Amino acid sequence: MKKIGFLSFGHWSDHPAYKTRTASDTLLQSIDLAVAAEDIGIDGAYFRVHHFASQLASPFPLLSAIGAKTSKIEIGTGVIDMRYENPLYMVEDAGAADLISGGRLQLGISRGSPEQVIDGWRYFGYEPADGETDADMGRRNAMQFLQRLNGVGFAEPNPYPMFPNPPGLLRLEPYSEGLRERIWWGAGSNATAIWAAENGMNLQSSTLKFDEGGKPFHIQQAEQIRLYKEAWKKAGHSREPRVSVSRSIFALVNDQDRYLFGQESGQVDKIGYLESDKRAIFGRSYAAEPDQLIKELANDEAIREADTLLLTIPNTLGVDYNIHVLSAILEHVAPGLGWR
Known part of the structure; x- marks a missing residue:
């Protein structure tokens, strides 16, 4: 059995072919999509986060x-x-959202991805400390966020408060028990996957990673996952970790599918560069008739290593078509691979 979720980039644009012309369209359709996805048996609704862009x-x-x-x-x-x-304000936001959902939040965090603007975090008022890189700053913020999710008091109470305080140091509220175990780290390298395991975070591995050996993407990603699991075991954590991988997968079951995604059939991995000088490998998309799709996906080592598969979706094509895309995977592909 494998959990299957969707991952939306949340694009919008005033384009005649788009169902999401505005930010309002994308937000409201994202809610509708999650509701409909739950109805058909999808396990997770996940969303990308990008600043300074027409995206969520x-x-x-x-x-x-x-x-x-x-x-x-x-x-x-x-x-x-x-x-x-x-990090502290995020603890409050995350706690509130988790309580509203009844403890269903699964937060993926990371140092971030290439941006729309140069050093966008500076506009938000953040600067690396002396001797830090921006990646160091992101990991430092992540560690502070994790620490404050534990619900332990750390703030000295006012002796003359507006409202009575409980005894001892105060924690951030609202506190949501168990949320700390549902934080995931998006790792782009083997080293950061190991770091995530050491710090008790679940692992998210997307459709790209730094090229660390020249092997096909799915093999490198599977190796990354195995290194993560080894590091988790070595760290002695008491619970079992979770691991997700992301894929673009389209079962071509009607003429619209073939028109929109038939050209992606037979794609291969791509090599590119992140931050201008870091060689990265980008995983292929999968698009084929269901029987062929099952054969191709059965050879993906990283999917076999993961307990959760996130299907990237074309959110701009609207709720109905995306539910069709997800339903096609559940009906025609997942059973043949033992996922359902």
């Missing part, structure tokens, strides 16, 4: 709205860029 940004209002209108589906991010975040 601050995630907690959306996650809270979805939590209020659903009852079973996991609700998450992939990923929140911690270079932009006030």
